[in-house]
């Protein structure tokens with residue numbers, strides 16, 4: 001198996017600007033990040049009344065500090081993290097907040113440049129190696145120049161902020177080192193059928209790939225979820241070391257950390273039912289709760305204790321638990337510590353207002369290079385991911401052999417006419433139907449796209465173009481393999497032109513079928529729903545496509561509403577014309593011809609008689625291809641609109 005040519009550690013001489021290892025991560029510019037009066041209101045599903053899921057949450061962290069957001073399930077950790085990261089808080093939410101970076105409100109773009117967000121579920125591609133994952137993260141997120149490009153004024157302006165190949169490699173190497181991943185650099189991330197790196201290593205790769213753009217603020221959504229306590233500690237200690245070394249600000253929501261993991265954080269924000277229960281240094285949480293009359297037992301995990309005190313859902317005595325929680329929340333709201341946080345934010349703002357915060361535009365990779373990078377990545381995935389592609393190849397090959405041997409060597413007597421028609425229908429309709437096998441692969445790609453777009457890497461246009469382009473050679477190969485095997489075995493019209501025309505129809509058929517999968521799976525990104533709808537749509541297309549009910553007698557509703565927009569209609573009639581326009585069939589003993597044509601006196605049937613029975617005219621191939629391509633473009637455009645809005 002060929003490895004892609006990625007830049008190696010000693011790649012280029014043009015990296016003079018990059019300085020020492022890991023220097024790109026250094027934060028020398030951003031001092032503090034604060035948030036005030038964060039309140040999020042949603043409409044309660046049951047009562048239909050407005051419900052506050054976050055109420056008046058304040059906080060501030062300084063460069064080099066790590067903040068843990070903890071709280072019972074449903075306390076508002078994810079919502080707060082989203083608000084702080086300038087993402088959608090939750091669907092349909094009304095958000096009030098006052099978020100400042102060094103005392104200044106940054107633009108969304110400037111904030112995106114300053115920060116990175118690591119999702120709870122790793123958005124990693126299992127068939128890439130660890131190094132490749134960082135390499136593609138770098139290519140997608142960092143602006144770069146292609147050698148040999150004519151340097152227009154625009155490009156020259158961008159050159160200053162571009163990252164050279166050498167610098168990119170240096171960043172990858174330093175991140176591999178910082179997260180203890182050098183030993184696994186060439187190991188696959190892992191797919192369901194190929195074991196890769198461990199869960200903790202995956203999490204480290206996720207964090208490292210978000211640090212490639214040198215963010216100053218790092219948001220982590222449950223970075224230890226699904227990991228055992230040893231792996232959780234390991235992941236958090238790597239993050240802490242990097243944050244301390246490079247003066248980064250880290251905010252992580254975290255579920256039940258072990259005592260040792262808990263102590264890796266500098267600050268703690270304890271939430272329950274959307275309200276603050278404690279905010280401040282981790283080491284002061286014990287005296288604070290002691291003072292409230294809830295002493296922390298010496299041998300107990302502090303995080304576990306705090307969650308116990310603030311959780312009402314699993315309490316045996318719910319009334320008592322609610323009373324206790326109310327007391328903790330009120331005590332915090334009226335505490336001198338809460339007031340001190342507000343003073344700290346105000347003080348910090350004044351200090352920094354004089355200094356000023358430079359809001360730069362985000363670094364972005366060039367759109368065309370993004371498409372090239374995505375194509376490169378998809379290509380590697382396509383030849384390594386057996387589940388996504390290999391199995392489908394085997395399935396189509398099996399189907400072709402099956403079809404060719406069932407319709408084996410049909411002769412040119414009139415008895416073969418109907419089997420030929422059936423074979424044309426089966427080849428076009430069933431191959432289209434089998435596009436359902438693409439649903440899981442597309443949903444996986446869509447998932448990656450949604451996460452990468454949320455990180456500002458690229459948009460729906462780049463994704464759609466790449467998806468279309470990467471599918472073309474693959475679908476073309478399937479069309480060729482299927483035709484080579486089944487066309488000659490079944491004895492379709494044996495000329496080179498007809499054979500190539502058959503491949504063309506099948507290729508466009510597959511292109512349309514896969515575009516339909518893209519549209520439906522974008523609209524309903526759920527495996528079962530999507531599968532059912534694609535199957536339903538194909539069933540509909542088969543019924544109205546002209547084979548099962550002759551188009552001349554198809555009733556007006558189905559004919560005008562669905563028949564003409566059905567891509568299988570055009571493929572079926574295209575293949576029918578290809579087969580029957582230039583072929584003749586014998587009527588056999590007794591000379592009773594099934595179709596009456598000019599050749600009846602010779603006891604023969606002209607294939608055009610079959611076409612007449614279906615109402616198909618010849619010489620319209622270009623028009624039908626045009627209609628089919630229009631349908632493909634239509635599906636893709638609609639898919640693009642859906643992805644754009646999702």
Ligand SMILES: Nc1ncnc2c1ncn2[C@@H]1O[C@H](COP(=O)(O)OP(=O)(O)OP(=O)(O)O)[C@@H](O)[C@H]1O
Nearest residue numbers: 042043053072073074075076077078079080090091
């Ligand atoms: N769009 C919404 N409409 C109604 N309620 C919502 C909505 N989004 C979130 N909530 C509610 O807001 C509360 C906070 O949700 P959030 O996901 O932020 O909690 P969390 O602390 O991250 O929970 P977990 O630890 O279980 O992930 C929950 O009770 C949740 O049900």
